[in-house]
Amino acid sequence: MGSTQSPPVTLHSINPKVLKCEYAVRGEIVSHAQILYCNIGNPQSLAQQPITFFREVLALCDHPSILDKSETHALFSADAIARAWQILDSIPGRATGAYSHSQGIKGLRDAIAAGIAARDGFAASADDIFLTDGASPAVHMMMQLLIRSEKDGFLCPIPQYPLYSASIALHGGSLVPYYLDEATGWGLEISEVKKQLEDARSKGIAVRAIVVINPGNPTGQVLAEENQREIVEFCKKEGLVLLADEVYQENIYVENKKFNSFKKIARSMGYGEKDISLASFQSVSKGYHGECGKRGGYMEVTGFGADVREQIYKVASVNLCSNISGQILASLVMNTPKVGDESYESFIAEKNGIMSSLARRAKALEDAFNSLEGVTCNKAEGAMYLFPRLHLPQKAIEAAKAVNAVPDAFYAHRLLDATGIVVVPGSGFGQVPGTWHFRCTILPQEDKIPAIISRLRAFHESFMEEFHD
Amino acid sequence: MGSTQSPPVTLHSINPKVLKCEYAVRGEIVSHAQILYCNIGNPQSLAQQPITFFREVLALCDHPSILDKSETHALFSADAIARAWQILDSIPGRATGAYSHSQGIKGLRDAIAAGIAARDGFAASADDIFLTDGASPAVHMMMQLLIRSEKDGFLCPIPQYPLYSASIALHGGSLVPYYLDEATGWGLEISEVKKQLEDARSKGIAVRAIVVINPGNPTGQVLAEENQREIVEFCKKEGLVLLADEVYQENIYVENKKFNSFKKIARSMGYGEKDISLASFQSVSKGYHGECGKRGGYMEVTGFGADVREQIYKVASVNLCSNISGQILASLVMNTPKVGDESYESFIAEKNGIMSSLARRAKALEDAFNSLEGVTCNKAEGAMYLFPRLHLPQKAIEAAKAVNAVPDAFYAHRLLDATGIVVVPGSGFGQVPGTWHFRCTILPQEDKIPAIISRLRAFHESFMEEFHD
Structure with missing residues (x-):
């Protein structure tokens, strides 16, 4: 029978599959950081601007009663208005x-x-x-x-x-x-x-x-x-x-x-x-x-x-x-502006601007990681991440063990404390046992990349110095 | 070992919980109807208009770059603009x-x-x-x-x-x-x-x-x-x-x-x-x-x-x-326009217009159901539905059995065929065994309610006539 004494739901009485489930990207290391997020593929949280055409169409579909108004033509591109009509007519x-x-x-x-x-x-x-x-x-x-x-x-x-x-x-x-x-x-x-x-x-x-x-x-x-x-x-x-x-x-x-x-x-x-x-x-x-x-x-x-x-x-x-x-x-x-549409040129400029900047950021970070002692990093051919490998000194691995931490999580914590840079330890993604990595997005604003690299470098050098074999 | 002969996924190899799950509201009876939807609580599919203030704020938050433009003040209310700023500032x-x-x-x-x-x-x-x-x-x-x-x-x-x-x-x-x-x-x-x-x-x-x-x-x-x-x-x-x-x-x-x-x-x-x-x-x-x-x-x-x-x-x-x-x-x-806000009067007018119309529609349908032979219907004190009970003649129950149908689903199918009105059989919601119901929303446009009621009445009378004991 039930009782008023114990709460109806405890960790022992919930679905064990929920307990088992882990989601490193949003896990514990993230929650105490307020600083430089290189952990999540969340471009607009790092000031990437939305594509104008997309937002125009969304706004018009949200409030279709302005579609007929003359002022709307001053605020929105003609093809966004046309696309909104086309979408509304399909609903x-x-x-x-x-x-x-x-x-x-x-x-x-x-x-x-x-x-x-x-x-x-x-x-x-x-x-x-x-x-x-x-x-x-x-x-x-x-x-x-x-x-x-x-x-x-x-x-x-x-x-x-x-x-x-x-x-x-x-x-x-x-x-x-x-x-x-x-x-x-x-x-x-x-x-x-x-x-x-x-x-x-x-x-x-x-x-x-x-x-x-x-x-x-x-x-x-x-x-x-x-x-x-x-x-x-x-x-x-x-x-x-x-x-x-x-x-x-x-x-x-x-x-x-x-x-x-x-x-x-x-x-x-x-x-x-x-x-x-x-x-x-x-x-x-x-x-x-x-x-x-x-x-x-x-x-x-x-x-x-x-x-x-x-x-x-x-x-x-x-x-x-x-x-x-x-x-x-x-x-x-899946159906972006086409040649001849009013938005086409600006759409392509916005898109290419973002894509070429992402490519430069990926390269800059890749080069930086590869220039660090005990770090190797494959190229980001695509996606939004680099996944550098940390060849950690034995003393660092032992120091991690001493505080019951996985070595790459230990490194990531230290990085966060020292620099405010948040990355995700490789152990959250799985890796060959005995290897250590972290995931770092290529999404910080391009003008901040040099500062991030020098903060990373300074931290890494002092970390390697501290745990030198 | 695998084989190229049989498909990798069959009904016998999917999660049996998925097979077991049923969802009457979106079930089979709905899929062949194109007509008068009284089955789902989906007001705007039946021409209910969105609340202007809500849509203004959503549109502005979708495309914040128009917030500063002078034309925006001609298209959007002042409190929607203020609210959009307030929301954006909280993000x-x-x-x-x-x-x-x-x-x-x-x-x-x-x-x-x-x-x-x-x-x-x-x-x-x-x-x-x-x-x-x-x-x-x-x-x-x-x-x-x-x-x-x-x-x-x-x-x-x-x-x-x-x-x-x-x-x-x-x-x-x-x-x-x-x-x-x-x-x-x-x-x-x-x-x-x-x-x-x-x-x-x-x-x-x-x-x-x-x-x-x-x-x-x-x-x-x-x-x-x-x-x-x-x-x-x-x-x-x-x-x-x-x-x-x-x-x-x-x-x-x-x-x-x-x-x-x-x-x-x-x-x-x-x-x-x-x-x-x-x-x-x-x-x-x-x-x-x-x-x-x-x-x-x-x-x-x-x-x-x-x-x-x-x-x-x-x-x-x-x-x-x-x-x-x-x-x-x-x-x-959870935070609608307040007295003194530019949108307040129109917001209240829109809200009250919808609410009083819903109340009239609920009452009209309730009265109509109760006026039918062999139908009793509780009041819709709230929500968006009536759930009238069908006291079906034994012959109707037998006719349903003969085609392997649950009696209220049989009734709902016949109603759909005869009138184009879609309701959900009570068996999809559960009911006391041996009782039969259907769920009917109160959402059709108010000016269509009289026609719905007369179609319902004509169908019901002929159904009861057909299966008279």
Whole structure:
């Protein structure tokens, strides 16, 4: 029987999966810092300005009654006004305040499908698009769908973005790690994946899917087309769902690499609906726009039977629909101003300004890390992060142990205390045992990068000095 | 080993909890209808206009660079401009495009806490507020937190809003029904709740919480203060978490009832943090504003220990944060224009116009239902629904059985085919076995209500005629 003495809910009486779930990016080290955030891929929190055209359209869709007013033409570009009308006309009753279809507004999904088709050169269908409040809920939906018990496994890259480990833990599945090869620029070796798959199967794990993050988070690598083909072939052969995190598809900083969606790769190999089950995740939070606060995104789901798709729809419908502003923004990101539109020149200038600055910042930080004693750092070919390796002196590792800290967390804490710079310890993403890293975003304002580098350098030198063997 | 022959995912290999989950409001009957939607509480899909002040502020926060322009003063009210500045100033870096704190922007939570304190006359704290993409994700968070296995039970009203049954099924818990008493206007009898609690406990179910929906969905009842006190006392005595669905708090249509939050009731009884664990859910989707597409809402969580609260925060952080427009709107709904503000008069006129129209529509539909042979209908004291009971002739029940349909679903299908009016069969909400109902919103435009009533009447008369005993 119940009692008035003890509280109804304690740590011992909550869902143990919640207790088990960890999310390093938003973990403990973050909460006491007020200073220089290099931990989260949150561009606008570091003064990156939103893309004007996107915000114009959002504002007009929020308050359509100004669309007819003459003053509006002085405040908004003509193509933003035209686009707002077009979007409103695609919404039943022009009701931006209504729940939409649980997959998202059909007209916006059509626009996104058209954008995907233009990107890939292969057909895409609105029926395959599920609009979501950012990519995270889409990942949770797929995990919720696929995980029956801890015997269901998911191949995840190590290091990985901890959304995956958190979601697998929350839904009670098993993470099956495959290690990216730091020596080859965080290469994804099929032989390693195959070894881990077989190892997991030998332990009775039913491996359901492989997570591939491309461009990589936290690693910044961009997969080569040939490598992607191997992955697709592997999934087909082994009967794995391919969960493709493609949220950084716009974030490429090197000339010799280009983003290819896994769907494009699969289709170019002649594989269709019946050959491979694929979910591709996209978000408005990343790219050059970085609209994290809008919570927009989608997944494109192909190669699942109609009956399973109906179950995905059901899971989507349990939260009714994603927010309409985020839906609109997702359609804009996949259909930007075209040559001849009033906004085109300024849009391209804003976009290129951000992209080239990100590339310069990535390079500057990479060079800085590589110039430090005991630090090696792969290039950020894409995404928003560098993941330098710390070759820590034995004394530093012992000092960390003495305070019950993981060595890279110890380093990150000391860095924070000394400089106010917040990075995420590599242990939050996973790494080869005995190696230590941290993730640092390339997002601080460009004019602050030199000061960050010199603060980093001063701290690192004194740290290495302090713990010199 | 894997195989290329069978698809990797089939209905037999997905999470059985997903298969089990049902969500009547968005179920099968809805998908083939294109016509008169009386099924979902989605006001703006039925041409209800958004509140101007809210949309002005949202548009300005979406595109703050127009705040300084002179034309803006011709298009937007002065207090909307002032409020937008105030909101922007409460956001670090004025970055509406950045991820916020996972509980929501602190300044907006402060505003909401102030609004709660003004409503209740008892203190509220921003630390207790978790902003969410509508109320549904908040409910899921609490279920995820509390459910360890199917041995964890949740007392839910029958009839209930199927979010609760769906969420409990998805997270693998057990729904413990308690029946509302239709004869006393859907009264909530503590003796019934107690009986069901004891019954569940005798079967080995650990009953964790009670869900109370006030005003009721689908029933429209508004709890009396004395009844709420009994519920609070009961929770305290039995060690139950009180999950209070208060999303219809603004939707009251009768003079003799008033909304009281459960927190206000508990505090007025002298019960504080240590006495009762309470989560109150609020949404921007309901009320007079009905901003369903904005996906804004919050839960106020009190009476949980700091360690458990940290776990709630962790679950919230797995989706990073809720959308900022929805956060802003939640703060507006809890802090509307005040006397003297430029928008005040028009805001009140818009609000009162919607509320009085809703009250007239509720009454007209209630009277119409009660005038039909074999239909009885309680008053909609609040919320957005009527839940009339169908006293079906035996022949109709047999005709339904013959086509493998639940009798009220059979009726609803026939109604849809004959009139284009979509309602939700009572079986989707639960009802006393052998009784049949449907849920009908009060949301169609007022000038369409007479035509709806006459279509309903014609259909019902011919249905009763057809199946006359």
